[in-house]
Amino acid sequence: MKEQILALATLVSTIVLPASQSAQPLLSPIPEHLLVLNIKEEILAEHFLNLTIRDEDAKASQGFADNILLALHYLKGDIEGPKIDWDRARKLFEVSFTLQPGEVFAFHGNVFPEFANSVVTMNSEFMTYEGYKSVWGLGGNGVCHLASLMNWVATEAGLEVVALNNHNFAPILGIPKEYGTSIRSQSPNQNLYIINGLGYSVVFEFTANSQSVNLTLHK
Helix, strand or coil: CHHHHHHHHHHHHCCCCCCCCCCCCCCCCCCHHHHCCCCCCCEEEEEEEEHHHCCCCHHHHHHHHHHHHHHHHHHHCCCCCCCCCHHHHCCCEEEEEEECCCCEEECCCCCCHHHCCCCECCCCCCCHHHCCCEECCEECCCHHHHHHHHHHHHHHCCCEEECCCECCCCCCCCCCHHHCECCCCCCCCCCCEEECCCCCCEEEEEEECCCEEEEEEEC
16 A cells, blocks of 8 residues: 555656646655555564364364364354354454553453453353363363463563463463463453553454464554
């Protein structure tokens, strides 16, 4: 878009008027602020999860992946259980939310008193009655991978992160160990809290399908 505007401005400004008229450009230079309207906001941090390798066991890996996608659909508010159309859930989709300065995100609604005013959650308890799959006897198993991705990206972006229970009991493929986050909606202790202590709003932007989840944080 920017290149097209510049090319048009150059073409018009080089048109030569008849000799009897002043050979001044027909148009003034385009103001710089009009040339950057479609340029993406500054990216603060970005990482992704490969959903095809969530576990060495293929069935468990698929269960993890589906639970991650379902959690994002609950965040978006476009799907609900208990009966889930998994073909639809696995198709490419986007979801985002914005944290204003001073606002708090909590991964689920069972929070400590100091985070009672959390403005954003995943809108879910990650239970089988919501349509989540049971993997190794645990409903919603796999959403810890999503929380860990959010921990990683938010920390790199300079946001304050409180995650009291690490996922040390099992590695999360593709996530550095220090960002592993244990999630259980029955406990405020097993939650992920992200506080925007920066002086500007931050957008969390997810793009997901059956293959991967990408998370970008930008101003």
